[in-house]
Amino acid sequence: MSYTAVTQIGTDHLEWSKKVDFYEEEFDILQKRLEEIAGKNNGREVMAGVEHFQNQFTIQRNNIDELRHSINEHAGKVSADAKKHVGKMETGLVGEHKQLKDRVRIFEKVVNDLRQEFNVFLAKWM
Numbered sequence: 001m002s003y004t005a006v007t008q009i010g011t012d013h014l015e016w017s018k019k020v021d022f023y024e025e026e027f028d029i030l031q032k033r034l035e036e037i038a039g040k041n042n043g044r045e046v047m048a049g050v051e052h053f054q055n056q057f058t059i060q061r062n063n064i065d066e067l068r069h070s071i072n073e074h075a076g077k078v079s080a081d082a083k084k085h086v087g088k089m090e091t092g093l094v095g096e097h098k099q100l101k102d103r104v105r106i107f108e109k110v111v112n113d114l115r116q117e118f119n120v121f122l123a124k125w126m
Helices: 009-040 044-084 091-125
Strands: 003-005 088-090
Touching (some): 044 091, 088 091
């Protein structure tokens, strides 16, 4: 087996966890805004948009839970491996780390796109 030094890995886990927490809080705020719109407008078009965003927020909350679990699981693997190999980890975990990094990046893009779409909806109905 080959090993590599654990350097940026722990910092990445912490950063990703903070991002996931931030987005979870943001969805609470977006949900409240959506409830405001639903309370003020009950037209068919508005309610279709409200349902769309409720569904999207639910999907993204599920993605947050899955991402948080993956981050914690990976952090545990890296930590255990680093303890076992005196600050080094198996190179196979580096590949997992890169995949997780890509998942976080994709998640952020999806959330940013959803936020933009929601802001257009807000501007139309507030």
